[in-house]
Every structure is written in structure tokens, then in C-alpha cells.
Amino acid sequence: MPSTKRARSTRQRANASTRSLVITIDGPAGVGKSTAAKTLARRLGLMYLDTGATYRTLAYAARRRQLHPVADADRIAELARQLPIELRVRDDGSLQVRLSGEDISAAIRTEEVTEAAALVSQHPPVRRALVKRQRELADRHGVVVEGRDTGSVVFPKASHKFFLDADPEVRAHRRQRELARLYGARSPIAQIREQLHFRDGLDRTRRVGPLVKPRGAIAINTTHRTINQVVQMMLRHIRRNRPER
Ligand code: DC
Numbered sequence: 383m384p385s386t387k388r389a390r391s392t393r394q395r396a397n398a399s400t401r402s403l404v405i406t407i408d409g410p411a412g413v414g415k416s417t418a419a420k421t422l423a424r425r426l427g428l429m430y431l432d433t434g435a436t437y438r439t440l441a442y443a444a445r446r447r448q449l450h451p452v453a454d455a456d457r458i459a460e461l462a463r464q465l466p467i468e469l470r471v472r473d474d475g476s477l478q479v480r481l482s483g484e485d486i487s488a489a490i491r492t493e494e495v496t497e498a499a500a501l502v503s504q505h506p507p508v509r510r511a512l513v514k515r516q517r518e519l520a521d522r523h524g525v526v527v528e529g530r531d532t533g534s535v536v537f538p539k540a541s542h543k544f545f546l547d548a549d550p551e552v553r554a555h556r557r558q559r560e561l562a563r564l565y566g567a568r569s570p571i572a573q574i575r576e577q578l579h580f581r582d583g584l585d586r587t588r589r590v591g592p593l594v595k596p597r598g599a600i601a602i603n604t605t606h607r608t609i610n611q612v613v614q615m616m617l618r619h620i621r622r623n624r625p626e627r
Pocket of ligand 1: 435496528529531581
């Protein structure tokens with residue numbers, strides 16, 4: 383069979399057996415959520431949705447309009463309601479993020495946008511607006527969604543929920559490598575540790591949609607596990623616990 387046909391039929395088979403699966407993966411930065419989620423989505427023939435990218439895109443759009451991430455919260459929530467965001471996974475597995483047609487995939491990963499995203503994501507009206515957008519962006523034929531509140535708030539009735547965590551030192555080194563891959567330069571590890579600590583504090587203590595292990599979620603510690611091992615654990619769990627159809 384030609385390879386494109388084979389790929390299509392594999393996808394169709396995957397879709398037939400995984401139709402309407404909603405799989406959530408939550409956890410702090412640097413635990414390997416994105417890579418695990420993308421790999422799992424590809425293996426199961428499902429859509430991949432990165433909710434962090436929606437907060438980053440909003441923070442980027444707000445900065446462009448010179449809105450302050452804290453003082454202009456109401457205007458930012460208004461912006462969130464009509465954010466023309468498009469997400470797509472490229473053939474090489476990377477995520478492309480577009481805003482009004484412009485490719486902002488790299489621009490939303492800078493230090494400045496990372497900090498602004500951590501701040502805008504604190505406001506309840508912003509979260510309400512983006513949670514609605516995230517539900518609209520999800521494919522009703524099945525999705526692997528990752529973030530901080532995806533199993534607790536965005537899709538509380540998900541078919542499978544995972545919560546990833548890892549040793550803070552390992553997370554800091556992973557984040558350092560990710561930044562080096564994106565921008566070439568290596569940021570000092572002490573600075574990265576401090577930023578992770580700051581973001582963890584905001585994520586875990588906010589009133590609405592805090593980072594928690596959702597009820598019923600399977601916890602996986604990724605400190606000494608490769609992405610492949612993590613994905614295998616998830617697949618085993620999903621196969622053993624198929625939702626009734
Ligand atoms: O996962 P990330 O680093 O791309 O997330 C960017 C920011 O968005 C981060 O500071 C936490 C926030 N976020 C959130 O509050 N809720 C989510 N579901 C996903 C991300």
C-alpha cells in the first residue's frame with residue numbers, strides 16, 4: 383500500500399477506536415507535558431491542544447497593544463474573547479501558532495511573554511474567556527490537551543487524566559535546554575530556577591483554576607523517565623481503561 387494511504391488507514395483505524403477520547407495532561411513547567419502530549423496525540427491519531435499557547439498568545443497580543451498584564455485585566459479579558467488564534471501541529475511535530483494569520487510560534491516563547499502570560503493567566507475573567515476558547519478549539523473527535531487546569535476545569539469529564547511532576551532541579555535544566563534550542567543562548571540556571579519558582583507560586587495559589595492534581599488523575603513522576611517511557615505508561619493506562627461506548 384502507498385505510504386500516504388497506509389498513514390490514512392492507520393489514522394482511520396486509530397480514530398475508530400479512540401473516537402471522542404479526551405485526554406488531559408496537567409503539571410508545572412518543565413515536566414515534559416508538551417512532548418508527551420504531542421507524542422500521545424500522534425500515536426492515537428488525536429488532535430493536540432496546548433492551552434499554555436493560548437495564554438501566551440493573549441499575553442503577546444496584549445503587549446502589542448501596550449496593555450499592562452495586571453492593571454489592564456478587563457481589557458485583556460475582552461481581547462481574549464475575540465482572539466483570532468490558530469493552532470496547528472507541523473509535519474515535524476512542532477506547534478505552529480498564528481494570530482490573525484501571522485506566525486508567532488517563536489515570539490510567544492520569549493522571557494518577556496513567558497512572564498506576561500504568567501500574570502495575565504491570574505485573572506478570573508481572562509481564564510473564563512480562554513477556557514471557553516479552548517473548548518471551542520478542541521476537536522470533538524478527540525483531543526490530547528495539556529496545561530494547568532485541563533483535567534480540573536477545562537474538561538472535568540475527560541476520559542483519561544494525567545498529572546506530571548518532576549524534581550525542580552531537573553525541570554530547571556530541561557527548561558534551560560528548551561530555551562537554548564529556541565534562542566541559541568544558554569540562560570543562567572539560577573535565573574531559570576527563580577523564574578520557575580515564581581511561576582509555580584502563581585500557578586498553585588491562584589483562586590480560579592489553580593494547578594492541582596485533578597480528581598481521578600494518574601500521577602507520573604518524570605524525573606528519571608524518558609518521554610518514551612512516560613508515553614508508554616499513558617498508553618498502557620488508556621488501553622486498560624477504555625471508556626464504554
Ligand atoms: O505551559 P506554558 O508554560 O506554555 O504556560 C504559559 C502560562 O500560561 C503559564 O504561566 C501558566 C499559564 N497556564 C495556565 O494558567 N493554565 C493553563 N491551562 C495553561 C497555562
